[in-house]
Amino acid sequence: xxxxxxxxxxxxxLSPGRLAAQNGDWExxxxxxxxxxxxxYTGPKLYKEPSFxxxxxxxxNAISRCCLAGKVNEPQKNKIVEEMEKSSANHFLILFxxxxxxFRAVYTMNPETEEMVRLTGFGPRVINLTMVESIYKYSSxxxxxTAIPSKTMSMSVDAxxxxxxxxxxxxxxTPKKLGTPK
Numbered sequence: 001x002x003x004x005x006x007x008x009x010x011x012x013x014l015s016p017g018r019l020a021a022q023n024g025d026w027e028x029x030x031x032x033x034x035x036x037x038x039x040x041y042t043g044p045k046l047y048k049e050p051s052f053x054x055x056x057x058x059x060x061n062a063i064s065r066c067c068l069a070g071k072v073n074e075p076q077k078n079k080i081v082e083e084m085e086k087s088s089a090n091h092f093l094i095l096f097x098x099x100x101x102x103f104r105a106v107y108t109m110n111p112e113t114e115e116m117v118r119l120t121g122f123g124p125r126v127i128n129l130t131m132v133e134s135i136y137k138y139s140s141x142x143x144x145x146t147a148i149p150s151k152t153m154s155m156s157v158d159a160x161x162x163x164x165x166x167x168x169x170x171x172x173x174t175p176k177k178l179g180t181p182k
Contacts, residue, residue, distance in 0.1 A: 067103035
């Protein structure tokens with residue numbers, strides 16, 4: 001005759017809290033262990049609560065691991081990261097030269113005015129939404145940017161390009177050289 005002993009049952013190895021959670025009693029599972037038995041942590045705050053809808057960490061990773069990766073780009077990367085840390089903005093965008101995703105600048109996005117203002121780098125000082133040509137999302141696991149088939153700027157956009165004619169410099173008072181004298 002088989003023994004009905006529970007000595008080999010996996011539930012016997014679980015704590016009362018885990019057993020309650022396993023049985024679906026989620027409300028009581030977390031309160032079974034006494035909070036008084038766990039001392040309050042008084043050391044330095046190691047976890048920083050992320051800002052609501054901020055992509056600062058994603059842009060930091062994109063710049064460090066994709067746009068300006070490597071020792072040769074370290075001074076430029078450090079300057080950009082420093083500027084981002086000083087900024088109170090929540091949404092940052094990378095400006096690329098064109099579809100080859102060549103880094104040019106970091107902009108901050110103001111959702112109220114729908115303008116992007118250059119924080120650091122090379123590009124127009126202010127860009128409005130009508131100037132945006134294409135938009136990109138950064139994939140942290142693949143360490144690359146992917147074009148988004150949309151024209152709508154949102155908080156999920158990490159980078160963008162502008163039309164090539166906006167890259168032409170217009171310097172007032174500087175005449176163009178027609179030819180080089182010999």
